[in-house]
Amino acid sequence: MRILSAVYVADDGIKKELILRDITSFIYEDQLKGKLYCPSENCKARISYSRGKKAHFRTWRMDEHSNECIFRFDRIALNTGVNTTETINVEIPYSRKQKALQEAFRIMNLSEEERAAQSSNTDSKPRSRERVITRSKKSVTGMQMVLFDGEEYDHQLLKPRTYIWKRLVDEITLKDIGEIRLVMGNVVSVRKIGEVAELVVEHNNQSIKVVFEEAFIAERLNSSYLNKFWTIERLMKETGNVQFTGIGDIRKKSVVEVPELVIYHGSDFKVNNIDMSSLAVQFVRRNFEEEQDSS
């Protein structure tokens, strides 16, 4: 969940709640660094400020939030050793991603009636979130603020960080580039590349490439997913239609190329709602049983 304010505790013990627009990188480095705390009651986690176009607050290095804190998250060890840009989805807890994948599969398989009923109440989550923020914004403006650097309040920031936006392949727009998304579509091809593969996933004649790169191969937790991409081909042969749901980074190399979805963890995608390593276990077991029957 996005952290929208931080409590500054001055050397004399006086506390002030600050929001992003109160802070500039100069002020942060000069006065606030190491003195910002989680806004939740009784939470001792320190908060740091990341500057940039989308400035944001984040949890200080390895500090932990209290058990009751709404900003608490489970750290997933990423040990890619390749490059650090791969740490982006570290703050989305495993359970939340699994739930989102489940939900995406359900959405893909809704009947027309169910779909019509659903469309009237989608987006309710971000909207309610926005209301909460507007209120807290008001409550802090009454206080004496350190500085205001005149930056526009970025509406992107209103979206809680761990809310995973779902997109059918044909719903992906330029706004999704560079963001974490849950992508839904049908697998149309599997091209094996060494221990991994490149998938092409389509929906309504739009396609995306799903790629698994060095960081995926290097991640120790992914070892049970390497060399298992044949299972998707087999599933395609057996069922005729393989639905893909996967969470990763959306990227686009050039205007002419189709977008790419970069997956970092084996558990971040499903085929027909099945984890690929479990699918391999099922197929191998079935092969074995068939061999037994025929001998």
Ligand SMILES: [Zn+2]
């Ligand atoms: Zn906290």
